[in-house]
Amino acid sequence: MDLTEVLLTEGKTIQREAVLELETLDYRFGRFRITEKSPVSLTVENAGEGKLILKGSTQLEVSVPCARCLEPVAVRLDIQLDLEMDAEDKDYIDGYNLNVDQLVHDEALLIWPERVLCREDCRGLCSVCGQNLNKGSCGCEPADLDPRMAKVLDIFSKFKEV
Ligand SMILES: [Zn+2]
Ligand SMILES: [Zn+2]
Incomplete structure (x- = not known):
């Protein structure tokens, strides 16, 4: 996502829809396939002094094996982005480009469910x-x-x- 406009103007806010290219999520020892995703609607504000404020949300559905029987379970992740970022944050910003995929990926890992079961009383x-x-x-x-x-x-x- 191009940040040129917002990076160059203090007080500027832009709102964009970013399409995710992300296909999988890497969590601990596994790689999980994203089975459903929607564009991220994102607001980026230049708060001055090299700070950016990001707000946005999206939903992902990821296929995760049940912890007991290993059958694939569709897990819905409600991603809420609400963070302040350094305009020179190398993890997410490359030149004037915001890496929305990386941002969503990292946020998804923070809300990853502790244990995924196909149903509460799965017999395993x-x-x-x-x-x-x-x-x-x-x-x-x-x-x-x-x-x-x-x-x-x-x-x-x-x-x-x-
Ligand atoms: Zn199960
Ligand atoms: Zn048996």
């Missing part, structure tokens, strides 16, 4: 055979919570109450 994968348990059970013995063991624990906790 069988730890023995890897079957997706949302699609039916596999008949394996559950490795961590054997029903007989659960009963023992139950008796044990009753015993303690006495």
